[in-house]
Amino acid sequence: MHTIAFAGLGAMGLPMAKNLLVAGHRVRGFDLNPVALTALASAGGEASSDAVAAAQGADVMILMVVNAAQAEQVLFDSGALAAMPDDGIVCLMATCPPAAVERIATRVMATGRRFVDAPVSGGTAGASAASLTVMAACERSTFEAVRPVFEGLGQRIFHVGERAGQGATVKTVNQLLCGVHIAVVAEAFALAAKTGVDLDVLLEIMSGSAAASWMLKDRGPRMLQEEPEVSSAVDIFVKDLGIVLEAGRDAQAALPIAAVAHQMFLATSGRGEGRADDSQVIRSYYALNGKPQQG
Structure with a gap:
């Protein structure tokens, strides 16, 4: 059994x-x-009154916060890191830019404590079902020490590298692919709708063809609904594809398709629809091209 300080009890953290x-x-x-x-x-x-109270005597601190700035506030500004035992392990599991993760790791390890860069994938459904994918980067000995904690959170647990930032990079690539897949499904559906093709029939055909993807099968049906239940909001991909582009700039890697997808999510959010399900990026394509009237 580990004593775990857990910062960030949101939709996934709780x-x-x-x-x-x-x-x-x-x-x-x-x-x-x-x-x-x-x-x-x-x-x-x-329930701890503050981050310091949570951190005192904790073997592991998990940060499932909104962004890197919040992680820094909890660790350094609030004094939570200093309250941890000298051999404590900090696990940053939020989605953050690789460069920011490296910066935080350097500050943590300068105190003698250990750091794990361990973002997750699987969304709220995976968080609830303890079926998350964990992408951890740290020294192998630290990974083995914290593995029992990760096994309580997910089913696919990977050691992706020895250096902080590598886990964040793997998550960044994952979000690049997810965001682009959603946007391109929306683009394809908008083209079909423009010419009057029945989108229900199109979805059935595409789901069984070489064009199929997990995102097509998951987000496609929700694109056909006017107000689908929100499983992942548009604003999440505004943030995450922004991280993708930041990582690309840092690595001097051109990411033109990711940039276009980001613009489509940004346009959706800019119209006041940032809290809508991310499948509703299709509304930006309809705004550009026009949606045929039904019936």
Whole structure:
């Protein structure tokens, strides 16, 4: 059993923290949302008054926060890192730019503590089902030390490298592919709609053809709904594809297709639809090309 400080009890963080409790770990949660803290306490966890209280005596601190700036605020500005034991392990599991992850890792390791760059994939469904994919970059010995924690969170756990930033890079590539797949499905559907093709029939054909992808089968049906349930918001891909482009600039790698996809998500958000399901990036294609009237 590990004592885990968990910062960030949002849509993914709270179910992740609950799954760690199920796996037998002691979890101290910290979040600015009192409802989330109450939910964790009801599940058997401990609601901490602040990040320092959560970090004291913790073997591992998991950061499932919004961005790198929040991670730095929790670790350094609040004093949580200094409150951890000298051999504590910090796991940054949020999606952050690789360069920012490297910067945070350098500061953490300068104190003698260990750092794991371990973003996850699988969304809220994977967080709830403890079926996340974990992409961890750190020294092998640190990875083995924290593996039991990851096993409480996911089913596909990978050691992707020894250096902080490599895990973030793998997650960045994942988000590049996901965002582009969603956008190109929307583009294809918009073309078909423009010429009057029945999109339900198109989806059935494409789902069984060489053009099929996981994103087509998952997001395609939601593109045919006016107001689908939100499983992942447009604004998430505005952020994540922005990280993709930042990583490309840092690596001096041209990413023209990712840039176009980012613009389509950004346009959707700019019309006030950032909280809509990410499948609704199709609305930007309809705005450009016109959506045929039904019936």
